[in-house]
Amino acid sequence: MSTVIGASAEDVYEFISDPDNLPKWAAGLASSEVVRRGDDLLAESPMGTVTVRFVPRNTLGVVDHDVILPNGDTVHNPLRVLPHPDGAEVVFTLRQLSMPDDEFDRDTRMVEEDLARLRALF
Template sequence: MSTLEAKIVHTTIDRDWRDVYAFMAKPENMPRWASGLSSGLTREGDHWLAPGPLGNARVRFAPDNAFGVTDHLVTLEDGTEVHNALRVVPNGDGAEVMFTLLRQPGMSAEQFAGDAGWVAKDLATLKSIMESGEDR
């Protein structure tokens, strides 16, 4: 298997990285900032269900950890798995949030760029929530 094209989409947040991680690590908070999950998540055992245009996706989240890892594995109804690497790291007194976007097989350059724009918009929403204190 060959590697996929990757793009790191990131934002700097003026808030302690531990606060950002604590908010991001709760799956029930994701619909507040991740627009692809705007219809919400429903817990089902050790994973979550996310309704979407391609049907219900199963989402498994990284367990709580001290490293700022908020990865999640999305399994589409057709069995396709998409690993979403999402990290929060200290950046001075604030945080750097990084999402590694992988260009999926068959995805055009335009679709990949569109996905990167979507991720950037979601991270901007997260930044706004965290810096305004709306997470409390």
């Protein structure tokens, strides 16, 4: 799923890749301030306390991150910020894998809400 934001890809990338901004737009992942523990980020989420690990900052607009759930499972989340004629396109790949349909539908709604919140911030 994706959304187009009327701001430069560089500005959107800078905002998204800053873990301190997660609670401002990614309520499906972080519902409070993010706590740093080395390279790991601890966040309170609707699923409980999760650990988040971002790829290193880069010039490609890649903001992939792994989320380690309270049960120890790791979910890889591909996230990209791409240049778009109207500013930037943020693309989040949500994969169902072995997730039941109802959980996938819930996650889809949460990601859609997060992307809408992000767009509204710009």
